[in-house]
Amino acid sequence: MSDSEEESQDRQLKIVVIGDGACGKTSLATRFAQEAFGKQYKQTIGLDFFLKRISLPGNLNVTLQVWDIGGQTLGGKMLDKYVYGAHGVLLVYDITNYQSFENLEDWFSMVKKANEESDIQPVVSLIGNKIDLEHMRTVKADKHQRFCQENGLVSQFVSAKTGDSVHLCFQRVAAEILGVKLNKAEMEQSQVSHNHTKFFLSNWTKIYSFLLA
Numbered sequence: 354m355s356d357s358e359e360e361s362q363d364r365q366l367k368i369v370v371i372g373d374g375a376c377g378k379t380s381l382a383t384r385f386a387q388e389a390f391g392k393q394y395k396q397t398i399g400l401d402f403f404l405k406r407i408s409l410p411g412n413l414n415v416t417l418q419v420w421d422i423g424g425q426t427l428g429g430k431m432l433d434k435y436v437y438g439a440h441g442v443l444l445v446y447d448i449t450n451y452q453s454f455e456n457l458e459d460w461f462s463m464v465k466k467a468n469e470e471s472d473i474q475p476v477v478s479l480i481g482n483k484i485d486l487e488h489m490r491t492v493k494a495d496k497h498q499r500f501c502q503e504n505g506l507v508s509q510f511v512s513a514k515t516g517d518s519v520h521l522c523f524q525r526v527a528a529e530i531l532g533v534k535l536n537k538a539e540m541e542q543s544q545v546s547h548n549h550t551k552f553f554l555s556n557w558t559k560i561y562s563f564l565l566a
């Protein structure tokens with residue numbers, strides 16, 4: 354089979370990223386799709402798109418269409434249209450901001466309502482972001498776990514800043530949607546290999562800057 358034939362067989366999955374403003378949705382999508390992070394906060398107006406191809410066990414290639422939805426859209430007219438037909442939803446909050454966790458009830462209700470008439474029900478994952486700020490945590494991990502258990506959600510803690518578990522959180526949702534089992538070793542492997550790439554890239558940048566100086 355030629356490369357183009359193989360590529361045309363890629364499945365595209367619509368993954369919607371929602372949650373309060375400034376909880377880190379754009380940072381999460383940017384870290385995943387572009388291996389980059391910006392400290393400066395720039396509010397997303399409406400929505401942004403990212404595309405990224407990933408591999409799952411069994412030589413399965415999938416293209417994720419990531420819809421990064423601005424936090425200010427909650428309560429707006431367009432939100433249910435953005436969320437409609439999503440295969441996966443990342444419900445994001447900031448572990449240092451209790452209000453962003455409390456507001457998840459509203460975000461989650463909107464997801465359920467938006468898909469009431471859809472043939473497919475999305476896989477929803479609860480994402481606690483900013484774990485690099487563990488010392489400032491205001492949302493206890495057991496509250497997070499309870500919310501997942503009560504609502505049947507996939508659970509993940511990440512840091513868009515360091516990249517910790519970012520690839521993994523998208524990979525787990527894609528695997529769940531496609532009914533692919535990721536074993537523990539594969540999950541660890543995914544985390545480790547991506548951390549190595551980041552380590553290599555960040556150190557290479559430092560070496561390059563040093564040589565230019």
Ligand SMILES: Nc1nc2c(ncn2[C@@H]2O[C@H](COP(=O)(O)OP(=O)(O)OP(=O)(O)O)[C@@H](O)[C@H]2O)c(=O)[nH]1
Pocket residue numbers: 372373374375376377378379380381391392393394395396397398422423424425482483484485486511512513514515
């Ligand atoms: N320390 C830390 N800061 C983060 C992390 N993720 C995002 N931030 C910062 O949090 C701020 C908000 O991040 P954004 O990604 O713009 O937030 P958002 O959820 O897309 O915001 P809206 O566009 O308003 O919906 C920025 O200053 C980011 O640099 C993280 O994992 N750790």
